[in-house]
Amino acid sequence: MGSLRKVGNGNFDYSFKILLIGDSGVGKSSILLSFISNCVHDLSPTIGVDFKIKLLSVGGKRLKLTIWDTAGQERFGTVISSYYRVYDVTRRETFINLSNTWAKEVELYSTNQDCIKILVGNKVDKDKERAVSREEGIALAQEHKSLFLECSAKTRENVEQCFKDLVLKILEVPNLLENGSAVVKRQTMKQKQGHNSSRGGGGCCLN
Ligand code: GTP
Ligand code: MG
Secondary structure, three states: OOOOEEOOOOOOOEEEEEEEEOOOOOOHHHHHHHHHHOOOOOOOOOOOEEEEEEEEEEOOEEEEEEEEEEOOOOOOOOOOOEEEEEEEOOOHHHHHHHHHHHHHHHHHHOOOOOOEEEEEEEOHHHHHHOOOOHHHHHHHHHHOOOEEEEOOOOOOOOHHHHHHHHHHHHOOOHHHHHHHHHHHHHHHHHHHHHHHHHOOOOOOOOO
16 A cells, blocks of 8 residues: 555545544644644643644545544544544553443444444653553553554654554445445535536436
């Protein structure tokens, strides 16, 4: 598979929604900023829900990622492609809280059972203050059939890799691809309808 590559503001093959979850202060917004704009600076706590869009090309497919950034335990209901769950490797309680709320997440956030999960331990640049080992992270991820990586929003270590791993996994799940391609189909249908009506043509049918 190809590496991540930016694409312009054109069309896309698939659209994926990714939801960032984790305790306040673990670095969700910092990871998102680091991924979207390659820059890192101190952020204020997120209020409510924010989102950013990133267009990129992976494995020959043009993808639109809508990444939702929640504030702490904000309730959020939508059909999403994946959960991106973050804890702070230097604050053990953020890891424990994630494992406790894991089972309730579908009820809290989504109705999509097929979505892909990634567990991410952030702030590995503060290795001397580490309170959660890499092995513990791997074990929790395995228990919940989730991908796993450690990263640092500050140094940008593994930030892009987390999203790349996630997207490659989403691309393997036909149900999630159908969700994405449905958007493209709807757009195509609108374009066709517009085209037909401008020519005075009849209705259009897409399967
Ligand atoms: P809420 O919006 O309150 O839910 O917090 P959040 O998870 O979005 O955390 P945020 O990105 O605001 O980061 C909280 C603090 O941690 C900020 O002071 C960041 O600068 C710092 N921080 C985030 N990521 C890292 C990292 O990788 N390393 C270090 N050393 N600090 C980080
Ligand atoms: Mg935030």
